[in-house]
Amino acid sequence: INVMVKAARRAGRSLKRDFGEVENLQVSLKGPANFVSLADKRAEEMLYEDLTKARPGYGFLGEEGGIREGADKSHTWIVDPLDGTTNFLHGIPHFAISIGLQRDDTLIAGLIYNPATEDLYIAERGKGAFVNDHRLRVAGRRELHDCVIACGLPHLGRGDFAQNQREMAALQPKVAGLRRMGTASLDLAFVAAGRFDGYWERNLSPWDIAAGIVFVREAGGTVGDINGGDPLKTGDIVAGNEIIHGTLAKILKPLS
Ligand code: LIP
Known part of the structure; x- marks a missing residue:
């Protein structure tokens, strides 16, 4: 360190x-x-x-x-x-x-x-x-309607826009707020700090998320690949406390 x-x-x-x-x-x-x-x-x-x-x-x-x-x-x-x-x-x-x-x-x-x-x-x-x-600790909220969730958005030349629109349509009506801040490592640090209740993004690279994964885990949260693999290998990440991670993964997985 x-x-x-x-x-x-x-x-x-x-x-x-x-x-x-x-x-x-x-x-x-x-x-x-x-x-x-x-x-x-x-x-x-x-x-x-x-x-x-x-x-x-x-x-x-x-x-x-x-x-x-x-x-x-x-x-x-x-x-x-x-x-x-x-x-x-x-x-x-x-x-x-x-x-x-x-x-x-x-x-x-x-x-x-x-x-x-x-x-x-x-x-x-x-x-x-x-x-x-x-010391950092993930937030304790259990219901999506109380949660502020961070995400990444595909942009020119990168990502699947139709898939992202399906995800937005599924999540937007269910959450207290969505945020797109533009820095994946800080999104994960903010989940660890309990500022965001959850976060998901697709098509990331190992350097965007390697450090952040350690933060979420050490702050008592759960982080994984949207389909259950290793996010460091797939770049499709979902994070939150155990419950919110599970809820987000359940909504996002069928949209993959
Ligand atoms: C960026 C991420 C951002 C993500 C972009 C990009 P860079 O990293 O942290 O949140 O949405 O696709 O990967 O390129 O600025 O290091």
Whole structure:
């Protein structure tokens, strides 16, 4: 955790300097509406440098650089240097660095850091989840009609719009509110913090959710793939307390 915190703080200072400087960030497209900028690349290189210096053998899977193998085949950092790139480039201060640590097939630690608000979330398997030293606990609401549920929306070039419309039609009338914030790691951190009662999204990448999965579990919640598999492999995730997770999965699964 100390290694992760130190690395995230340095990369976070770099993101903070770059925030609001879009014209100097050489923004380009990786695919339709899939932006990357110098800010993402700089932050990822800093994280790679610091994390591999502290743990030389570990592998490193980053959103921008892909997989960089290490001698230690059992440990891998799973890193999104800038989750919520679109928010960042539009001056919306809701973005994060997300670092997960996997040992063999188990996620053992996570860090999510929003440099704009300086909220630092840390979680370690079996030791709990915290934001700025306050312990996190998922919300206890049991009925969907009391719940605020977060989601992701497909956008230009990515996702199944018809499926998303079926999901919206099924859920919108049943919940107290739906939210789309634009940063998957923070959506999961907010579920862990009990701010959102639940969350689902499809077509995500491992770096969007590796850290967040540890948070939901350590805050007493349930997180899985919509169809029951491993969300890290499928990218289709649903999270909440045990009851809300079950209710959401039951509604979403037949719409898959
Ligand atoms: C983004 C997510 C966002 C999701 C987008 C995208 P990026 O990550 O966190 O919530 O809806 O599809 O994957 O690309 O900004 O790191």
